[in-house]
Amino acid sequence: MQIDSNLTLPVTGRLLLAKARVPAELTDPVPGATKDAEGALLLDVLIEGGRVAGLFAMGNAPPVDRVVDLAGRHLWPAFIDMHTHLDCGHAIPRVRPDGTIHGGFSLTTEDWPRWSDEDLALRMDFGLACAHAHGVAAIRSHVDSETLAYSQHHWRALERARTKWAGKVDLQGVTICAMEAWVGDDARALADLAADMGGILGGVTDTLDRGENGTYDALAHALDRLFALAKERGLDVDLHVDQTEDLTAFTIPEIARARLRSGFQGKVVLGHCVNLALMPPKVIEGTLALAREADLAFVSMPTPMMYLMDRKQGRTPRWRGVTAANEIRAAGLPLAIGGDNCRDAWYAYGDHDMLDTLKQAIRIFQADEPLTGALTMASRVPADLIGRPDLGRIGVGLPANLVIFQARSLNVLLSRDQADRIVLNHGRRVTDGLPLHHELEQALGLADPVLS
Template sequence: MTAPAIPPAGDYWLRDVRIPATPAERLARVDLRIASGRIAAIEPVGTAPDGPSLDGGMALPCFVDVHTHLDKGHIWPRSPNPDGTFKGAIGAVMADREAHWSAEDTRARFAFGLRCAYAHGTAAIRTHLDTYLPHGRSTWRVFAELRDAWAGRIDLQGVSICPIDRLAGDEGAALADLVAEHGGVLGFVTRFTGGGHDAIPPGFQDLLDHAFALAEARGLDMDLHVDESGETAAATLPIIARTALRRGFRRRIQVGHICSLSLQPDAVIAETIALVRDAGIAVVSLPMCNMYLQDRAPGRTPRWRGVTLLHELAAAGVPVSVASDNCRDPFYAYGDHDMVEVFQSAVRIAQLDHPLGDWPNTVTATPAGVMGLRDRGNIRVGAPADLVLFRTRFWHELLARRQSDRTVLRQGRAIDTTLPDYRELDALVRPDPG
């Protein structure tokens, strides 16, 4: 791609640009006026008298990655998953956390992930943070430092993550206080310590009500890891929805994964989706990570992709996002914090095409709404001129290639999209010298 010659200063027109319309699959060919770092006008193509031209290429709003694990990222070289399973991932991460997660180690890997995401065109990230006290206090301090350091480049939100039973008693109150102190989101996984996402454990409802009470008392949103397995007995999602409805919970709730929903009987699926819709719960799917972990067994080809029922949820009016989840750690060995890759993968894995419809919003407007970010996820007059520019002219072109030659604008200016070198982490993760 010959990059458009974006002016280094001053106001300008960006001519002949295709931007998402309604539905997002449609593309409107326009000229954009960029002034004082914002979109000052959107006019029919041919309006602008001068300025760099995209020659009909696409522009998307900078991306919103609403489910990540930046504190775990990039530990694969020193702590790979021994067998690629969910259980293997948990064991490897727990061992690595105990052995290595100093503030300096976490900060370096976390910042590396932010640099990758920024270069790829992401402007907002919600990251889950392993919150096991007392260690979690250090992780949240690192998060707060990086959130402040990256302000204006990436809007960063933090979410606690731990098994739900860790929220009981004094530890749960202290954990929730820690989240509130840092302006975070209360999160947990719907399994007990040492267990998997299988049969619903005894006492789950009482613990769930306690978790809701912790959030209510502190005015916190909630973001939960739910039913991340192929076990139909793992059906905590309808319990979560009924609890939110019964309590009249007024804050935002997002649930991630809900892999087992796609394996439930049709009647259970219909009832669960209706409850989720009525409770105002948003869903995020992590297609790359779920496809990597779910239905894995030695010497056996997987029969199931692990993704949840995106089409059915969206058709019912449930807000649906897709996100990157883990990156180069035991839960997912690959990835580069690139939302173009995430969207391309989601389209292919979950068949989000024919028509593409509004599925592009799953990495822009919808997650921006979940995070409460009014200035993210849309190209509109008054919004920041935070755009990702592509030489490609149509969705089928964008979905076909890696788009490694994209141009990223922040406040109307082209940024350096050079990715950080993995060698920067060598001293921490000790890659194989071979």
């Protein structure tokens, strides 16, 4: 069933979206608004000049010439995807993932020489176009930064994409490299590069082995350098942490202690942290208490973790592969979700659709019953973590980056794919469809020779 024809929206101007159903956790409070049984408010939303100009309890908006009756459909803020790898993405079929972490790393590095300016632009554009059509307003992408030469090349590609997509899908980069890079000769140049490109700093913390005495001295030193470089430049930090089922590679406490001794005031986000879920309850509790003291935040990538973790040939996985999501949320710590890799050496599938990621997260984490707060993992929480509190919620004065769904209940919204959703970008309807895979393959020289 298509969205009704009366939802043919004007592209600009003053417009009232009447009888919208907005989950209370995704909007500013609206006095007098009725709440439905699933926690959504019934609202009239006034849009003017590309922004939300007013929020009213249903039926209380002032007269407006142009009214679109949403008839109780769900209206959400556009999504935020705060953990992606756009530079790796959409390399299938020239890259054929084997479903393992080792394969992800080795096949990606083997692919690097093919990452010309044009190749990066085509694949990153494709990812951004998917996200835009699905209603994603901002993306943070990790940028492969293993050597300074590769880093400069990859970051320049990101910068071109960032300029091209600004205002549609706002893009922010973060370095991803082994933590050794932050004690190497190029550390300062790499930090300057990220800063010049509007990016932030990160690294993979479980690449540094413990010393002979079982301590994490080398990691602690690298973290100290990273926090010092970030502090000097006023940059936030976003790390890849413990994507392993090895319980002896457990670096969250080291990161927390480094953060506490650094005096670093920026945001610190820890991605993955999957072996936390395998720890004894007392260890989880103690680790999260330390994380709270150190003001750490978390981001989980449920879909690719289900795919990658606990994969053993011929054996069905016993573990969902995700972090201790519900314990993190219960401890009052911010938890966002991200799409992560997409059709590349690390993860074979994906379409940059954060509604799909949210639906997966709710099921994989069992983050429902109650659902309260879970919807913010793909919007409000990541918006705050990437320093964009103007996004990820519906509020007066904020950009009208919105998604209208056909669903009139949350249950239906989370049940059907909502492929016919309508996306508004700064109040304008997004009419670009999803980009086509065979056109990308043609442009990359990967088209099926039988058909071309």
